Amino acid sequence: MNVTDYPLLRDWLRVGDGGLILRTGKVDLGQRISTALVRIATEELSVPPDRIAIAPVRTGDSPDEGITSGSNSIEQSGLAQRLACATARIAALALAADRLGTTPDALDLDDGRVTHRGTNRSLDMVDLVAALPEDLPVDRDAPARVLPEPLPEFEPRGLRAMVEGRYTYVHDLDRPGMLHARVLRPPMMDARLADLPQDIVAGLESAGLHLIRDGSFVAVAGPQEWPVVRAAERLSNGCRWDIGDGLETGDIFQILAAREAQRFPVIDGTPKKAPLPDPLASADFDARFERPYTMHGALAPSAALAEWRDGRLEILTHSQGLYFLRGSIADSLDMAEADIVLEHVPGSGCYGHNGADDVAFEAALIARAIPDTPILLKWSRADEHGREPLGTAMAVSVQAQVDGKGGLAALWMETRGDTHRGRPRKGANRAGPARLSANSLRDTDVPRFVPEPNMNNHAGLHRNFDPIYTVPDKRLVKALVADLPLRPSALRCLGAPANVLAIESMMDELAAQAGEDPIAYRRRHLDDPRAVAVLDALEVMLRDRPMPGEGGGRGIAYAQYKNAMTRVGLAVDLEIAETGEARLTDVILVADAGRIVDPDGLRAQLEGGVIQGASWALHERVLWGPEGRETLDWDSYPVLRFDNVPRIAVHLLDHPGAPSVGAGEASPGPTVAAIANAIHAATGLRLRRMPFDADAVVAAALQA
Amino acid sequence: MLTLRINGEDRRINSDPDTPLAYVLRDELGLKGTRIGCGLEQCGACAALVDGEAVLTCSTPAAVFEGREIVTVEGVSALPEGRRVQDAFVAQAAAQCGYCTAGLVVAVTALARAGAAPDREAIKQALAPHLCRCGSHPRVLAAAEEALS
Incomplete structure (x- = not known):
């Protein structure tokens, strides 16, 4: 619990400029956490949203809440904020009672004012919070306020500025004397720069541009952005790289299957250092599901602003983990952490560990070489497509046995892939510096990054690997493979989409084998009443909707993120065009996220997850050759566009008495699976290798 | 110059x-x-x-x-159609990170100034050159329908 590390009210809540200032270590990535935190403060203290600000997230000042990831922000920062605000409310009401000569139960709280019912004398809640003792601890048992009716919707923070083009991203920062910078993109992670033509270098320098070089890390900087872009292109076209043997190529799934793996049994969602379970002697269902390397594909290439002054570094960054990044940069540059300050400034949505941390470190390298000068470094589109860490390729093998009634009796599964843990953070063998890509180019003694298996519950590869369904005999194996061709790290949902695809495809096939309705079949394998309620609600919503006609199909899927967070049941209706392309028509989604904090924000996250899941399912795949990645733009790496966006109906089940749980990663996994099941319903084809694009559908039809 | x-x-x-x-x-x-x-x-x-x-x-x-x-x-904020489009985007909360939003506001404003009342399918085709990676598409389409109706 984050209030353990930051136990005081003032760690989370302060007063300034006549309003409340909320403090958090979680950053807003477009997921609307700042709006949700303001709603929590308004719920607890009744202070209107226009009198609530959020302090910038900055190292050395903000609470260290780790990484903004894993759909944890509401459960961690949201809970801390609720407890802090509830503590403040109770203390403020006691103070008000004292000042008004009455007792707290004679006080009303409305629109930020505390009013004595007998006399109508009132006090301002913000003034009362300001008067609370400096060292007041957060009461972990402070009861949440029960509102007679939910708060009305209010405008998400920053939205008006976004639609008017006034919202400031890192990319828009400007400071007096600032230089723009670009870096040379190595064809692969550990390429060496073999030749940098001196005539081009001399040309750049005579044009007043700076060239920064540290080993094979090379950057160009200058006062205007476009000439810097052009110079970097000229330099890039002129230089030669030594790529050694180049990248390993071939069918990634064959490579994955053949590679030595660290294997662990997974019990109750957690890998153990214990003997592996035996495979089943025979199987009624036997299949392997595959997901290729996938990009985060942020709309804006990563960027950062850095300035070196008097031996201290200031970095403005859209990283999700400021404190971890600070430690990794300090270790890389042999600096004290106290001499580095990182502050969050929004980038575009990132969906996990993209180039944000790398570019921040690279901006710092350039700033150190050109002191007392703000440096705004932006990666190019090809830099982002070519260098960002990827969601690993994965393969999930499933064997199942059924009982006399067609129900699941025994299950053996293996989930296999590279690590999802590539973020720069402290660890053995200088894991922080090893995970900043520029360190593999610089002349340093940073060791090569070696992934460690993630043994936490529902983490990494084995997120949503342990089926939520009742299975009498479950035998689960996690297999971590290292040294695959491309660089992996955390992509939204980690292993869940591949695992949910495998489990939900199996459930669909077993339901069909048993001659049962897919919802009813899932329901009879669930003992969680809230899961059953989600499927019941989905069934009711589907009852009035005609099934798609000829050439179309409906697919169902259910998952609870990490088997502990938001429950999602959904149906996808689609049609298959003559070209083989899946055209999405409708998505019906039911979700249970516990106590709902921000209903519209919750809907937006679930809808966004459906769209991203659909894009993974239908389009996304990184390709490469011996000389590096080949999918370096949006033509070679297609994603879902507006012309194939379905109608999405979201129905929320509210549980005011239950904890609020994270929802940002709850819908993509079941969306991928429901699309596979819908393609089967439409065509009779079982597609098991993502993406299910037109070529894949046509190829499967030809083989059928 | x-x-x-x-x-x-x-x-x-x-x-x-x-x-x-x-x-x-x-x-x-x-x-x-x-x-x-x-x-x-x-x-x-x-x-x-x-x-x-x-x-x-x-x-x-x-x-x-x-x-x-x-x-x-x-x-665009100074154009009556542009204002209407921006208000519709706010009403529908048609943005997450917002990086694609300004381009989409411009694109929908162009449709509004053209004066036609395109149906949902035509709007989807018109916006296809625009990527959004957060998945705000359904809300953008709702905002466009609201502004263009």
């Missing part, structure tokens, strides 16, 4: 005329609402109104736009 007509004013441009329009708008004129997402005119973040149409600006040289009427997202 190049002169461009931007948001109703003639602006003298110091940048090299080969500089893509988006870089001139952002770097020289400080009109940073025009976003750069790819530099390849593949993602739509850099859309501006040019003679009333949504045009991508991140790789076409500024000189190409001489004599044309350029309206950036900052100028």
Whole structure:
């Protein structure tokens, strides 16, 4: 619990400029956490949203809440904020009672004012919070306020500025004397720069541009952005790289299957250092599901602003983990952490560990070489497509046995892939510096990054690997493979989409084998009443909707993120065009996220997850050759566009008495699976290798 | 020296005329609402109104736009149709990170100024040049339908 590390009210809540200032270590990535935190403060203290600000997230000042990831922000920062605000409310009401000569139960709280019912004398809640003792601890048992009716919707923070083009991203920062910078993109992670033509270098320098070089890390900087872009292109076209043997190529799934793996049994969602379970002697269902390397594909290439002054570094960054990044940069540059300050400034949505941390470190390298000068470094589109860490390729093998009634009796599964843990953070063998890509180019003694298996519950590869369904005999194996061709790290949902695809495809096939309705079949394998309620609600919503006609199909899927967070049941209706392309028509989604904090924000996250899941399912795949990645733009790496966006109906089940749980990663996994099941319903084809694009559908039809 | 007509004013441009329009708008004129997402005119973040149409600006040289009427997202706020579109985006909460939003506001404003009332399918086709990675598409479509009805 984050209030353990930051136990005081003032760690989370302060007063300034006549309003409340909320403090958090979680950053807003477009997921609307700042709006949700303001709603929590308004719920607890009744202070209107226009009198609530959020302090910038900055190292050395903000609470260290780790990484903004894993759909944890509401459960961690949201809970801390609720407890802090509830503590403040109770203390403020006691103070008000004292000042008004009455007792707290004679006080009303409305629109930020505390009013004595007998006399109508009132006090301002913000003034009362300001008067609370400096060292007041957060009461972990402070009861949440029960509102007679939910708060009305209010405008998400920053939205008006976004639609008017006034919202400031890192990319828009400007400071007096600032230089723009670009870096040379190595064809692969550990390429060496073999030749940098001196005539081009001399040309750049005579044009007043700076060239920064540290080993094979090379950057160009200058006062205007476009000439810097052009110079970097000229330099890039002129230089030669030594790529050694180049990248390993071939069918990634064959490579994955053949590679030595660290294997662990997974019990109750957690890998153990214990003997592996035996495979089943025979199987009624036997299949392997595959997901290729996938990009985060942020709309804006990563960027950062850095300035070196008097031996201290200031970095403005859209990283999700400021404190971890600070430690990794300090270790890389042999600096004290106290001499580095990182502050969050929004980038575009990132969906996990993209180039944000790398570019921040690279901006710092350039700033150190050109002191007392703000440096705004932006990666190019090809830099982002070519260098960002990827969601690993994965393969999930499933064997199942059924009982006399067609129900699941025994299950053996293996989930296999590279690590999802590539973020720069402290660890053995200088894991922080090893995970900043520029360190593999610089002349340093940073060791090569070696992934460690993630043994936490529902983490990494084995997120949503342990089926939520009742299975009498479950035998689960996690297999971590290292040294695959491309660089992996955390992509939204980690292993869940591949695992949910495998489990939900199996459930669909077993339901069909048993001659049962897919919802009813899932329901009879669930003992969680809230899961059953989600499927019941989905069934009711589907009852009035005609099934798609000829050439179309409906697919169902259910998952609870990490088997502990938001429950999602959904149906996808689609049609298959003559070209083989899946055209999405409708998505019906039911979700249970516990106590709902921000209903519209919750809907937006679930809808966004459906769209991203659909894009993974239908389009996304990184390709490469011996000389590096080949999918370096949006033509070679297609994603879902507006012309194939379905109608999405979201129905929320509210549980005011239950904890609020994270929802940002709850819908993509079941969306991928429901699309596979819908393609089967439409065509009779079982597609098991993502993406299910037109070529894949046509190829499967030809083989059928 | 190049002169461009931007948001109703003639602006003298110091940048090299080969500089893509988006870089001139952002770097020289400080009109940073025009976003750069790819530099390849593949993602739509850099859309501006040019003679009333949504045009991508991140790789076409500024000189190409001489004599044309350029309206950036900052100028869209001054158009009645643009205001209506922006209000619809706010009403539908049609953004998450917002990086694609300005380009989409420009694109929907171009549809509004064209005066037709396109159906949902036509709107989807018209917005297909624009990427959104957060998945705000359903809300953007709802905002467009609201603004264009």
